Each structure stands twice: as structure tokens, then as C-alpha cells.
Amino acid sequence: MVYIDEIKNMILALCEKNGWIWKSHIELVVKYSVELAEKLGADKEVVELAAWLHDIEKLEGKRENHHITGAKRAEEILKNMNYPSETIEKVKHCILTHSTDKNYPPKTKEAKIVASADALSHFDNFLALAHSCAVRGESIDETKHTLSRKYESCWDKLMPEAKIMADAKYNAIKLILGEKQALNKRRL
Numbered sequence: 001m002v003y004i005d006e007i008k009n010m011i012l013a014l015c016e017k018n019g020w021i022w023k024s025h026i027e028l029v030v031k032y033s034v035e036l037a038e039k040l041g042a043d044k045e046v047v048e049l050a051a052w053l054h055d056i057e058k059l060e061g062k063r064e065n066h067h068i069t070g071a072k073r074a075e076e077i078l079k080n081m082n083y084p085s086e087t088i089e090k091v092k093h094c095i096l097t098h099s100t101d102k103n104y105p106p107k108t109k110e111a112k113i114v115a116s117a118d119a120l121s122h123f124d125n126f127l128a129l130a131h132s133c134a135v136r137g138e139s140i141d142e143t144k145h146t147l148s149r150k151y152e153s154c155w156d157k158l159m160p161e162a163k164i165m166a167d168a169k170y171n172a173i174k175l176i177l178g179e180k181q182a183l184n185k186r187r188l
């Protein structure tokens with residue numbers, strides 16, 4: 001579908017307004033979504049659309065329940081571009097279930113991929129996450145605590161294939177955070 005470039009440009013323009021970390025986050029989520037879709041034989045168009053659009057509400061300054069409102073916003077955008085309703089429903093499910101909200105667990109292969117790609121991106125962005133802790137004025141100990149909790153939750157969000165992709169980085173991060181006991185391949 002030709003409109004993917006239009007969506008990409010719209011999201012990148014929003015990223016530019018919100019700072020460099022956002023461009024990096026969204027592009028990584030797209031990259032890992034497509035990579036996992038190819039590996040697992042999932043619908044590449046659905047995951048790519050969902051990856052570009054998954055945080056659109058945050059990018060537009062609305063953080064609360066961004067997965068719920070984001071799914072509706074994506075529906076509007078895709079309807080205006082005349083995407084088939086079947087594609088729109090699949091993309092909406094991916095966006096609705098990409099966060100850690102237990103009320104909306106990912107049910108399709110595509111949704112599990114986007115949720116995993118969202119978490120995978122953070123393993124590449126360790127410095128950016130540490131930087132945001134510093135910007136919030138957290139001490140070193142607070143930063144360690146925040147990052148430790150964040151990466152535990154990211155790890156829990158990963159599908160098995162994504163755990164294999166993140167394993168080396170996860171263990172490196174645990175080492176840096178002084179949590180050597182987490183070095184345990186049996187977690188995979």
C-alpha cells in the first residue's frame with residue numbers, strides 16, 4: 001500500500017517535535033516488527049502500519065491510555081486512506097495490546113510481534129533511558145532501580161523468538177546494573 005510512506009512521514013514529523021529519542025524508538029519498533037514478521041510468517045503490512053502508529057497519541061501529547069485512544073486514532077487515519085476494514089481491525093488490535101495493560105493482552109501473532117518489538121527497542125536504547133532518569137533528577141541508585149524494573153518488564157513482554165534476540169543485551173544491562181544473578185540462560 002502506497003500510503004505507508006505518508007504515514008511514515010507524518011510520524012517522523014511528530015517525532016521531530018518530540019525529540020531524538022522518539023525517532024529512534026519508533027524506527028526500532030518498525031525494524032524489529034518487520035524482522036519478526038518475516039521470521040514468523042506474519043502479516044508484514046499489518047505489523048508495519050501498527051509499528052509506525054502505535055505511539056501516535058503519545059507523540060501528539062496524550063499519554064493516558066494511549067493504547068486505547070491510539071487504536072481509535074489509527075482507525076480514523078487508515079479509514080481516510082481507504083485501507084480495507086480487515087487490515088484496520090488487525091492494526092487496531094496490535095495498537096490496543098502493545099502496552100503492558102493486562103486488560104488488553106495481544107492475541108494475534110501480529111500483536112505479539114508489535115508488543116515484543118516495542119520492548120525490544122528499549123534494549124537498544126539503554127543510554128537514552130538512563131539519560132531520561134538523569135533528566136528527571138534521579139540519583140544513581142534511583143536510576144538503577146528504575147532501569148532494573150523497566151528491563152524486567154520489557155523482558156516479560158517478549159515473545160520467545162524476541163527473547164533470543166535480546167538475551168545478550170539484557171544480560172549486559174544486568175551486569176551494568178550490578179545484577180549478575182540475572183545471568184541465567186534458563187530464563188529463555
Ligand SMILES: [Fe+2]
Nearest residue numbers: 054055098099
Ligand atoms: Fe506505547
Ligand SMILES: [Fe+2]
Nearest residue numbers: 029054055118
Ligand atoms: Fe512504543
